[in-house]
Amino acid sequence: MATGQDDGFDAELTAAHIYRVPIIDKMMEIFTLLEQGPDQEPRIAHIVAETRLSRSTVYRILNTLVHHGLVYRTSDGGYRLGLRLKGLAASVTINLTLEDMLATVRPALKILSDRTRATSKFTILDQSLAKVVALEIGSDPFAPTSRLGSTFDLHAGAASKLLLAHAPAAERKAVFNNPLARHTDTTIVERADLEAELATIRATGISFDRGEWSGNVHAVAAPIIGPGSEVLGALSVTYFPKPDEAQFLLHVTPILREVASDVSEQLARGITTMTSPGLI
Structure with a gap:
């Protein structure tokens, strides 16, 4: 039997899911794939197959990430994480209380x-x-x-x-x-x-x-x-x-x-x- 406390917890989780930006969720799927295979440098077809996102969505996200230096496109059409991520990571401060x-x-x-x-x-x-x-x-x-x-x-x-x-x-x-x-x-x-x-x-x-x-x-x-x-x-x-x-x-x-x-x-x-x- 659900309690008021359980309802409050479920509502909090539901709100956390609703108030998100779908395109960023999709971008993170691509980042996760590139993070898992840093030596593979997958091409668009592989990324589409693994993430199950549409080809046009993957193409637009990758173009944007390449433009900002967050992803690097190799000469043979593969993709890997970009060097700008190193700079961003270096600026992160961790202060868990x-x-x-x-x-x-x-x-x-x-x-x-x-x-x-x-x-x-x-x-x-x-x-x-x-x-x-x-x-x-x-x-x-x-x-x-x-x-x-x-x-x-x-x-x-x-x-x-x-x-x-x-x-x-x-x-x-x-x-x-x-x-x-x-x-x-x-x-x-x-x-x-x-x-x-x-x-x-x-x-x-x-x-x-x-x-x-x-x-x-x-x-x-x-x-x-x-x-x-x-x-x-x-x-x-x-x-x-x-x-x-x-x-x-x-x-x-x-x-x-x-x-x-x-x-x-x-x-x-x-x-x-x-x-x-x-x-x-």
């Missing part, structure tokens, strides 16, 4: 928890600790609870280790220069073991918590990537240990990766207005 991120992350947490029935969290690096700044409690009766503002050591926990794995070298060095506190039997407290774990996280893009902070809580985390390819935070799913945990992770991990990737893409494109009323 926490509220900018949360505007995109909060609806994503709702989606993640709805699809997994588990508790989901968004965690950032804050003063050498991992800090929970947004969360959504899962609908499963046995979903763990959590608390906004909770902080955790960087060497214990799925989100914590992911943030540490992608932290600046000085931050990692500061962690390693201090004794690694043991919170449970599975906490990684040996430097060599932790460094190996962080390398695995960087290689796989996923981090697991096997009860390292609390023996009764497990988790899996994926990174949120910013417009400058930096890791802005960690999206995680927390749950109580399960007899069928391997099967649970096979179900949850792809969903987590998908949602984290969607959030990263939205942030890269500057979409930070898709807020959903009533979320944390």
Whole structure:
């Protein structure tokens, strides 16, 4: 049953779709095609086939983009992105605030928890600790609870280790220069073991918590990537240990990766207005 909040969210999305310029949408389809195949230099016929736009529309858009230096036409009739885009890109300044991120992350947490029935969290690096700044409690009766503002050591926990794995070298060095506190039997407290774990996280893009902070809580985390390819935070799913945990992770991990990737893409494109009323 739809709620007033759902109606408001749908209306916002509908308005965002209505108040757009169709020709710019078509232009972006062409840009996307040229971006995906920088070494192919497709001709008009290929662009028409791939975008399903009319030949006359493609021709007019390309002529305009070539005129402004945004697209380059090769001597054999192919097209590639133009050098002027480099200048435009160089002038872009990225200044994402926490509220900018949360505007995109909060609806994503709702989606993640709805699809997994588990508790989901968004965690950032804050003063050498991992800090929970947004969360959504899962609908499963046995979903763990959590608390906004909770902080955790960087060497214990799925989100914590992911943030540490992608932290600046000085931050990692500061962690390693201090004794690694043991919170449970599975906490990684040996430097060599932790460094190996962080390398695995960087290689796989996923981090697991096997009860390292609390023996009764497990988790899996994926990174949120910013417009400058930096890791802005960690999206995680927390749950109580399960007899069928391997099967649970096979179900949850792809969903987590998908949602984290969607959030990263939205942030890269500057979409930070898709807020959903009533979320944390």
